[in-house]
Amino acid sequence: MSVILILRLILDKKHQVVMETQEEHSRQRRVAEREARRSRRRRARESKNIFGHHDGLSSDDEENQSEISKFVVEKDDIIKGTERLFEDTIDDYSKLDSVRKQFEKWKFRYEDNYREAYIGLCIPKLVNPFIRLALVDWNPLKISVDFEEMEWYNSLILFGCRGEDDITPDRSDEDTRIIPSVIDKIILPKITYLCQHVWDPMSTTQTSRLVNLVQKLVNDYPTVNANNKNTQSLLKAIADRMKKSLDDDVFMPLYPKSVLENRSSGPTVFFHRQLWSCIKLLGNILSWQGILSSSVLQHLSLDGLLNRYIVLGLYSSCLTKEALEKSQAIISTFPKEWFIDLEEDKTLPKLENLCRYLLQVADQLHKSSIMVKDSERLENRNYIKQISKFLILIHATDHAIFLSNTYSFKIGKV
Template sequence: MWEEQQLKKAVRLPQGINVDTSLHKSRPMKIKFDPSVSLPPVNLEIVKKRLNTRITSLQDLHRAHQREHEKYTHDVESSKSTIQELERSSNAALNYKFYRSMKTYMESLIDCLNEKLLHINELESAMQMLLQQQAVTRLKHRQEDLKNESAYVQLLSRKNGKSAGDGLADDEKTKQLLEKSEARRTCRRQARESLGKSDHHEGMSSDDELSAAEKTDFQKNKGDILQESKKICEDVHADFCNIRNILLKFQQWRQKFPDTYYDAYISLCLPKLLSPLIRIQLIGWNPLEQNFIGLNEMPWFRAIEEFTDAKNMPQSKRNDDPDQTILPTIIEKTILPKITGFVEHVWDPLSTSQTVSLVQLCKNIFEEHSLSKNESSKAKEDLVNSIVSRMKKSIEEDVFIPLYPKNAVEDRISPQSKFQERQFWSAVKLLSNILLWDGIILEGTLHELGLGKLLNRYLLLILLNAPPGPDNVEKCNKVVACLPERWFKELKSGSTLPQLANFSQHLLQSAHTLYKNNCSDETRDLILLLVKVNALHVAEDFIEEYKLEHLKSIVGK
């Protein structure tokens, strides 16, 4: 068997002979070279040609593969674009849903506010009318007391100080009014003494006490209005009446889609949108009260501050964000008109407490909220004009300083002297209240009101008719204490303000009289007052005239 296998390997068997199939499959046949067969001639050109053909074929195959690769790459990019478009189409649906919800929310909010606006206006008017009636009642009481006492004292003067037997003193109503007025003064005097306040003069109190019945009625009506104001939004969801919740909706818009938020000019819409809700919170607000709630302590103010805080702004808008104007616009469009209403109808310029509160509020608003830089602000201009107009009216209607015979006034306990003193100090208080507006009202306007109309027309007349002495010096000292020091620091020359020329001459004449009467302390005080009002040339001439070397140091200061 082995031999047979070897023979089969060595000899090529012709066709038709049986060969073991398994052996044939397992062992490949070797082709035996037949030398008798002739081969085609081979040369370099044929080899080169065949190689070029092979190279061309491979290049074509490479280009085909490259085209196929590019096709696959394009298909991948196209698939990615399709995926992104599908994703964007999904975001567009979400964006559309958000904008649709904001549109529905805004329409519902505006409808709600329009429905409540009439009730808000009614309650605002009711509270304004209540405060105005209270102010009118106080003013009426004061004017009636002034009229009755003036008529009574005038009658006494005509009777040469004798008792008014069958005149106004016999009028029971007049006597009762005068007694009530004196009782109120006595109560205030006792209250000041209990508090240790000694630097006070009769007439410097506002004398605006209301009766117990009037106070009770006022508090009841005020409580009813405030109770009604709480019911305005009791049937409204917090998202439509709570300012913080409303601003949260817009804050979400600003964070998600800042471009469309700013393109919609939301900073111009929010002040008008929030105004009704802010007015609800301001129905019980009275800036003329002592210790009134400041604007920055109110919930709406804090909510808007948080909304406009730079930390909550998009990074691209933090340096120049229109939302920073929301708060100043609200103050200008909503707060200042309300304050103007208080000035025109409620404020009493003779009340120091009311004036101090109002001045402090205006300074805070103008300085902290950039309104002082906006000189074209119509609301600010209206407020300032209302303040000036109200002070002019007070000077014309509330100031009354009568002149009586010298012998009646020199008697410190006479009714004429007491009445004149009270009226003088009341006018001094008004002067002080007017000059508290320095820095808010134009300086020239204050010069005209305080110095031209009040000091030179009323106060100086009493000072000129009073005999020089400690009492006159004290009055002059109080007048100078009302004047802002800033007015005189800006004066470069040694002369005082033109409106103080007559007052300075009065100080000089009083100093001459007191020095001749050997009143050195009072003389020194008057020279010091001349220095304070910057009448340096007058003071220097007086010192040189009397060779008062020890007073030169005062002028040098």
């Protein structure tokens, strides 16, 4: 082997070691930053006397500060670039207001000719570049200006009106459909893209903002309906993104109960954080009730998350008060609409695994009450009554009656 080849191998090995060292330092820095964020949030909650919070309920951004700074710089470059797009365009056609005024003059002076040319159908395409430009930095997943407060919206909302007294819509006038058309052709595709590439279903804040926006569009704009192609694409993107999150972002470690008995150990802390994170995602998914169909939501939330991960985590947990707290948090996410039309006294078949877990908890509580003080026995009995209330909330009345007969108590009102 030549000396040059040996030197090259040594240099390659040193380069590899340096790269691995840098990668390890970068990983340690991200871990330290993540833990620092958790500590800051914990101190903030303590200062505000916020109780009932658990690790795993807060969305934790994995990006480090250098990546965030890089994104901000690149975004600012793009925004500056957009300011030069109409540099070579004359003033009459470089701004939306100017273009709007040109067509309004045409409509007011030669209305018949304006209608015969079907300008109302052309306007959405003509204003498309201006609106897309205004929406470059619009991200409703973060604190952002409502699109209805933007200049382009205010410019188009009264398009073709001759004055404040002329605001009664004429249904035969195509200009009244400009805003709904813009929502369909521009806003919906923009939101669809954000759902596919930006939205994090694990984030309660982002999910809440997105749900509110989509619900507003459904309620306020006639073009956003189940028969609309772009609406269908948006709803499919939402469901697909949540399914991808279930496949890629959810991990439930399974440890022996002997390991989880030490509440302060690293594996136990990690286990409970992951379990609470799954419960948070369950609530995020079910916040789409009323927008996505119940069948889709039940498949994602119950098949893909509850029975696949959460119930297994509950069975692995030690029997503590927190186990009931987790159960209550899970049941509180279920939409009441699911249980309205159920017949007999049985709950949804997909919730039977959760019911069996609750029955097992009740049995363990009863057995642990045999050789304890009266105060602890009474506390365990109250926990069993609480479990019966959980079962009634999900329409599992047959199981609640079983507990009532087995442990001799009356089923109270929920």
